[in-house]
Amino acid sequence: MAVNEKRLKVTELDFDDIKDNLKIFLKGQSQFKDYDFEGSGMNILLDTLAYNTHYMAYNANMVANEMFLDSASLRSSVVSQAKSLGYEVGSARAPIATVNVTLSTTAASKTMPAGTTFTTTVDGVNYQFVTISDITSSNIGNAINFDSTKIYEGTYVTSKYLVDSSDVDQRFILTDPRADTNTLSVKVQNSATDTTTTTYTKATDISQLSSSSKVYYLQEIEAGRFEVYFGDGVVSGAVSDGNVVTLQYVVTNKTAANGASTFSSPSSIDGVTIITTTAVTNASGGAEPETIKSIKLNAPLDYAAQGRAVTVNDYKTFVRKLFPNTQAVSVFGGEDGSYDTSTGVSSIPEYGKVFISIKSTTGNNLTLVQKNNLVTALAPFKVSSITPVIVDAETTFLILNTTIQYDSTSTTKTASDLETLVNTTISNYNTSDLQTFNAPFRHSKLLGLIDNTDTAILNNTTTVTLAKLFTPTLSTSTNYNLNFNNKFYNPHSGHTGTGGVGGIVASTGFFLNNVTTTTYFFDDNGVGNLRVYSVVSGERVYLDSAAGTIDYTNGTIAINAIIITGVAEVDGSTSTQIRVTVIPNSYDVTPVRNQILEIDLVNTEVSAGVDPTATTGVGFTTTQTVAAGGTTTTTTTVTSTPSTPSSSAY
Secondary structure (H helix, E strand, O other): OOOOOOOOOOOOOOHHHHHHHHHHHHOOOOOOOOOOOOOOHHHHHHHHHHHHHHHHHHHHHHHHHHOOOOOOOOHHHHHHHHHHOOOOOOOOEOOEEEEEEEEEOOOOEEEEOOOOEEEEEEOOEEEEEEOOOOEEEEEOOOEEEEEEEEEEEOEEEEEEEEOOOOOOOOOEEEOOOOEEEEEEEEEEEOOOOOOOEEEEEEOOOHHHOOOOOOEEEEEEOHHHOEEEEEOOOOOOOOOOOOOEEEEEEEEOOHHHHOOOOOOEOOOOEOOEOOEEEEEEEEEEOOEOOOOHHHHHHHHHHHHHHOOOEOOHHHHHHHHHHHOOOEEEEEEEEHHHOEEEOOOEEEOOOOOOEEEEEEEEOOOOOOOHHHHHHHHHHHOOOEOOOOEEEEEEOEEEEEEEEEEEEEOHHHOOOOHHHHHHHHHHHHHHHHHHHOOOEOOOEOHHHHHHHHHOOOOOEEEEEEEEEEEEEEOOOOOOEEEEEEEOOOOEOOOOOOOOOHHHOOOOEEEOOEEEOOEEEEEEEEEEOOOOEEEEEEEEOOEEEEEEEEEEEEEOOOOEEEEEEEEEEEEOOEOOEOOOOEEEEEOEOOOOEOOOOOEEEEEOOOOOEEEEEEOHHHHEEOOEEEEEEEOOOOOEEEEEEEOOOOOOOOOOOO
């Protein structure tokens, strides 16, 4: 069928395709003849038409993309779509520290006002921390204590706006994009002459509002700033002409002051100059404003939660929202396990609880204060019969021993060069595939990545050992429980390893009874008993042959009450921890509940050697000689009789 040259193919939007279609269209007329001549004036008009069509199509496509949360790329579009779902975008977060402040005075009471400044130094840079509310305390024994006072890193800012309805462009804006909206206080004064003020709270549930509700709303606007706005007198209370709106908040340096641990007192508090400040918790929680990626992920989940925490995903959503320093979060119901401070997480059901484990962006576990604050923040959203419990993330390390064989005739790289490349491959796999919850270690995948590191690598053998670190309570009789949550290797009953010196458990050294001249270690007897031994003249001498138990099936080690008085050096430096290693039943390792897998790059070993089958064959032998100038000479020696193995490999 003949092509209708009077119709344009409107689906082709590339510039060259548009121009070609215009030429095809012009073939169907007789008025213009030079449209296909690149040097003609008609061709310039075709270029103009094609460019114009291309630009319009591009802009239309971009507009369409920005209409949907999944495809939007501009932050303003993403924020707008999130707002339509009722999602509040997270602002910058100030690091928070907790301090005890003592005033030496005989006064009956004193008030520490909002904006009181404390100073600290992190990495040679000075930062200030401030209070965000007035705190009053009474005298006890010629001293006034402000215990567990929260201080926020940044500058305490006050902005005032006179309400004028005639100004259609009036807006109540937090002018700095580094403002922490969690510190925001909104007050409305009756007028410039009437100092009566009302504190407004942020609206959270529109169903609970009336026409007189004293609430405000918050949204991100252009340039990453935030705007406060009020109701219209119908949905919630409105502000009136002449009112004075006061916004007070902290402008922060975000993550820069995380970790601050010592704070200098202000020069005076309510007239008192003798002040002692003691840090209770280090500064933490400082974070960047929520990213576009995070908004796209969390906004639909927040909408699905509908303001209540019921499902696992609901809790994950609220945790990310309430604790911006969350890098990864694992949530499991009590029906899937339980938690005990002495034994850790187990598979025994504990109904009526939900367990939450968080990996922070700093890599540290949450402090007790942070855990309590998060539980408190979750309270309005949870089901009344469910109790949230924050448990620490537990890291299980993988120690690898990798041997690669390579073809020396196909590369100029040395064994050391290839070892470095393989170490990089392992490190990249550790970063991209592990170090988060629900991220299993796939042995075969890593083997493939190692083989593909360089074309000269022919094969590799990689073994895996699991390791956990625990910190003993020195000089105190204590039980310890180590949960690997993966089955241990146990080839047969009574296995004691080579020479009868233990099964699949090993450890770094520790001291007992305050004697540092004898170093003790853990091993097992292969049938479920943990043992303590020292090495005398190269032989293991057992101090305790029943120091604990090994559950090979469930992957747990229970250490009986033991008094450890010191820890030997670990990894070449003084340590406070003991490392216990085991051989897993499978090189595929799966994390469970609050468990995170991470490759121990310090103790992982990589070695490279030439594969003899690549340089030696039946009837010939190939050798390489590298001269001082770097020139490589390959020599092949032909033999009349094929070589044969001198002995069996087994």
